[in-house]
Amino acid sequence: MKRNFLLGSGEKLTSEIMVKSSGGPKEPPYSFAEAKARLSPMATRAINAMYALPSKACPNDEAIVSFTLNPEYIAKSYFPSEILRDFGGELVGSRPKQITPEKRSRNRPVIPTLTTELFVKARRSVFANWGAELPSRPEGTQFSKELIYIEKIQTQQVEDKVKGGANKSDISSFEVVLHANEIEATTHVLNEFGEYLNEIGIDAAFSRRFYAKGLCFIELQAPNHRVTDIATFSLVRAVRQMPQLRMLRPPIRATSQLISEVELPDSPALSSEIRVAVFDGGVPSDHAVCKWVTPYYFRNMAAPTPDFLDHGVAVTSAVLFGHIDPTKGIQRPYTNVDHYRVIDGDPNQNPHELYEVLNRIDNVLSSEEYDFINLSIGPRLPVEDDDVHAWTAVLDDRLASSGTLAAIAVGNDGEGDDTLGLNRVQVPADCVNALSVGACNSHTADWSRAPYSSVGPGRSPGIIKPDLVDFGGVLEKPFIVLASDNKPTLTPTAGTSFATPSVIRLASGVRAHFGSSVTNLGVRALLVHTSVDNGLERKDVGWGRVAQSIDEVTLCDDDTIRVLYQGTITPTKYIRAPIPFPDGVIDGFVSIKATICYKTPVDPHHPGNYTRAGLEATFRPHSGKFKDDKQLHPNSESFFGSATSGITEVELRNDAWKWENCLNAVKRKRGSSLQDPCFDIHYNARFEGGNSPDTDPLDYALVVTVQTKSVSDLYDQVVRKYSTHIRPLQPVFEIPINPYS
Structure with a gap:
């Protein structure tokens, strides 16, 4: 059977070009x-x-x-x-x-x-x-x-520094954010802050703290009536009640197990090269999944609770097997998993748990390099437009400098108060260098957002949050996972906690399928590119529901091509990325879809200018059309601007869209209006909102799909024409058909 595989090496088509800057002086509002x-x-x-x-x-x-x-x-x-x-x-x-x-x-x-x-x-x-x-x-x-x-x-203003309200107890655990980097904090700021607190009757140890660029995040126990006094310290940026760790309880609870016992596959994982980590509530060392899972825990941790083990096993089951159909056999896992138990005790009783959990995760990420990580836990705190939380700042900084693709659950507060923003995606799902994942209610074509799934938008930049959704289960049709029993049994559940590892499973399957010829950044671009939004709002489903099988990501119809470009670009440079096209004029309409993704360093102390890197992609549909003979390059037109539909101008800001590090859009044009179409890509770099001295190259992944009913052998024509540059990517492993595809 003929199989049209994804085309790779698109970066070999690119070349550097020169572009003259334009624009005159701005008329000022004031003299x-x-x-x-x-x-x-x-x-x-x-x-x-x-x-x-x-x-x-x-x-x-x-x-x-x-x-x-x-x-x-x-x-x-x-x-x-x-x-x-x-x-x-x-x-x-x-x-x-x-x-x-x-x-x-x-x-x-x-x-x-x-x-x-x-x-x-x-x-x-x-x-x-x-x-x-x-x-x-x-x-x-x-x-x-x-x-x-x-x-x-x-x-x-002091009142602008205090976030949210205090609880009713006399003493609270606060998170205090200081304008201080690690050197400033350790040499004098923390000492002087401590002396100030002693003056107002607060004894502070500062034993739990994190640094992220120009910010110092501190845990502080203090009387509630002193919160304004704390905020009066000049270098305090923000004070908030220390948010609790999200309780690891799904929005629906199983009343019974579906099947008393099931049979797990005997085979080892498909790929032993790909490294996947889960940070969650733990997996019993004698559980049946330990054939593919290595459980880890940290010293001096209390024994795990049954609820946390249930959640840890369920999340790990979703990474290994996805949603399990009880009427079909359980598939061989794509990869092995390292499961880190990072939670102990009850977060409601331990006000220090939030920082301890982040510290455990950060310690692992600083010492181990994983291809994929799953995070279905985090603070129960909706994203804030004007401040970045410690979890987001620390994780985004780690992910920016590694090849790891992280998937983070957006949380299950989608039915919270919309006017107060209590239904928005929860920290750290606002990370721009990770995929934030929400839940939908079905595998079928008439799917929609699961009501409990938290909604966007994220901050700007990073406004498309969630990035993706996947089936997470609902009461009528739950997500089926392995229970934490010694013998493998199935149990129903639901939540973004399980949609998220399901996406990691798909991502690791794509990598296992193609091996090292597709980077993890390329996997991210492919998942976004092949998602389907069903016409639903961006704030509900992001770019859409992920593909429901690996074939949807990796195979093309005869009238379609999909090309993956994986390259680098240096600041201030322009590169031209031609879109492969057959010879001659195409009758009828042509659909062009494009996705571009990249990782970016971040400035957490500048949330409105959070991303340091920006790629602008200018679409030039026809190489022979110019406005006048003085024009150096062919006419351009908007392409990715169409992806902003449903997002207000205030949310986007005038200058912000070009600083989004994931862009995805589709354009339909007459074939006669296309000749040697291309994207001209420009790399802008900034630092703390101003011009940047950075000269390091930036890795990017671009995916372009061209489809037209007018050319039934489009794939074959393009493969022949560009045979010296691009090539079909050959599978390293064959992946079984998805059980619900």
Whole structure:
């Protein structure tokens, strides 16, 4: 039987090109004189507020000044570098903020708009001198040019630092976020913060803490009525109740096991090369799955609870076997699994559990390199637009510098209060360097989001969250897994906890199928590319439900080609990625679908400018069409912009879409309008919202599918035409047909 395999080595078609920059000067909303007149009184008020702080609350006499940018100046090219240098302060973070500016350029009406608030650390005396000199500054300098970028100057308000409400107990466990990197924190900030806390009657040890770039996350036990006093310390960015670990209980509970005993396969895992890790509640060392699973635990852990073992075995079962159909045999696993028990005790009774669990996970990821990891646990905390949680910051930083593909469950709070955002995806499913996975209610064509599955959007960038959904079970049709009994028995369950390892199973199956010719980043791009959204909203299902069999990812029909490009690009460079196309003009319509994914370093202290890397892909459909003879490259048109359907302008920001590290869209065009179509891909790099000194190349994966009913042998024509560059990827292992495909 003829099989049209996925085409690989698309990167051999690419070449570097030159592109001239364009764009003229921007008309400012304020003149320099207006900017000085507006901002000078604000600076004076901010100075007074800083000097009103207790001396103990200002370590090294330093405080935080907030510079809010005018919304028309949030692009990295308008970053106020000279203002910050002249000010003599240190940029320590930023956050997105919605404001209504006083004016807009060209006398347009003002509207509420999302912008960026910069946090700058400086000695109080330095800021006082700067503010006193501001009214007399001359025009005609870079300083005067950048001053019009600033909409507002103030100190960070204490009430803005306190997140959520306190519980009813007298003493709470808080998470405190400080503007301090590891060197600053250990040399002086923590000592001075501790002295300040002692002054207000709080004894702090700071024994549990994490660092992520310019942030220090601390666990602190304190009286609830002192939360405002804690937030008064000048270098505190945020204070929140320490969220609890998500309880490992599915949204539906099994009343009985479906089958008293089942037979597991005798065969070893298909691939012994691919490494998969699960972080969860544990697997008994004598369980039947230990034929393919190696259980690990950490020293000084309490005995696991039955609920946690049930969850750990169920998640691991989903990685090995997916959803089990009791009427069919259980398939041979694609890979072996290392299961790390990272939870002990009851999180409701142990306020320290959240940081201990993250520390265990981080220790493993810092010492072991896995191809895939599954995380069905995390804080019970919806994503916040203006702050990044320690779990997200630590994991994203680890994943950015490794080849690991992580899948993270979005949580089961999808029926929470929408107006309060309590139904949004939960930390750390807002990681941009991982796949966040929600649940749908069926394998059949009429599927939809499972009601319990938490919804998006994520932050911007990282707004398409969940990335994907997969079957997670519902009461009427549960997800079937192995129970934690000594003898292998089946039990029904449901939740995003099980949809997530099901996606990892598919991902590891694709890798096992093709071996090292497909990278883990390429696997991510393929899973997104071959998903189907059923016309549902992005906030509910992300890019859509993953393919229901490996064949859907790896095989093409005769009238279709699918090409995988896996390459690198350096900052400021442009590469042209031709789309393989047959000779001659195609009658009728042609569908072109494209997906591009890459991993990116992150700046967790700048959530609105979180991703440091951005790839812009410009679509050029016809090599012979130019607007005029001065144009260097063929006409372009929007391609990935269509993927923003249903996402508001405020959510996207004017400059944010090009900083999303996963783009996916489809375009339908007449065949006569296509000739040598291509994508021109440009790599932008930024650092803390401004221009970046980075010169390291960036790995990317691009998948393009072309389909037309007008050319019945499209696949064969393209393979012949491009035989010296691209080739069908040959399987290393044959994968059995999926039981529910």
